[in-house]
Amino acid sequence: MEQQVVPELVGGALCLDVANSVDGRVLDVPLDYLTTYADLVDWALRAGGLSSAEAEALRARADADPDAASEELVRVRGLREAVFAMFYGHATDGVAGADHLTAVQESYTDALRHGRLEPGAAGLRWTWEPDLRLPRWLVAQSAIELATSGSLDRVKACASQDGCQYLFVDTSKNGSRRWCSMTDCGNQAKSKRLTARRRAVRTGAR
Numbered sequence: 001m002e003q004q005v006v007p008e009l010v011g012g013a014l015c016l017d018v019a020n021s022v023d024g025r026v027l028d029v030p031l032d033y034l035t036t037y038a039d040l041v042d043w044a045l046r047a048g049g050l051s052s053a054e055a056e057a058l059r060a061r062a063d064a065d066p067d068a069a070s071e072e073l074v075r076v077r078g079l080r081e082a083v084f085a086m087f088y089g090h091a092t093d094g095v096a097g098a099d100h101l102t103a104v105q106e107s108y109t110d111a112l113r114h115g116r117l118e119p120g121a122a123g124l125r126w127t128w129e130p131d132l133r134l135p136r137w138l139v140a141q142s143a144i145e146l147a148t149s150g151s152l153d154r155v156k157a158c159a160s161q162d163g164c165q166y167l168f169v170d171t172s173k174n175g176s177r178r179w180c181s182m183t184d185c186g187n188q189a190k191s192k193r194l195t196a197r198r199r200a201v202r203t204g205a206r
Helices: 014-019 037-046 052-064 066-093 098-114 134-148 182-205
Strands: 116-120 123-127 155-157 167-169
Touching (some): 014 037, 014 066, 014 167, 037 134, 066 167
């Protein structure tokens, strides 16, 4: 069986990287990279949301209670869609739906209810025991922090005309970044512009 190619993480924040775990949202059948709880753990680990030890503990818990893990995956995917809609709506229309804000807030409130405030290397930080809900809590925390940190207007949707709706934090100095990735959508756009210019030159030369 052909191995699935794992896409580049371009979000710049855990919540956006998880929101981008659906590829081709404009298609009739989008590609969802989170089909199992193990996929979720691997994705969150790669995005920097989980440590290797936390990921290992979550995999063990999921193996011990697969039904609970499957149920939690459904909840995470629901939060993922709320996070995507919230940031995509703000990036494209300047507004986020109230239902999506409420969904993110509810998961964040749940996270705070189960977390502990402890000293960390850079000050106080929220910590949680290994729990199947941990990825969902971390995504909600990331979304709230991004939305309230003053960086909300830096969250953009890829400008590709091919339907890429990946979200990312624009960290460029002048806020001019347009593509989720220059190696992917950016290069495709450049190639299309070059083709269009060449076509126009050929047409004008006739």
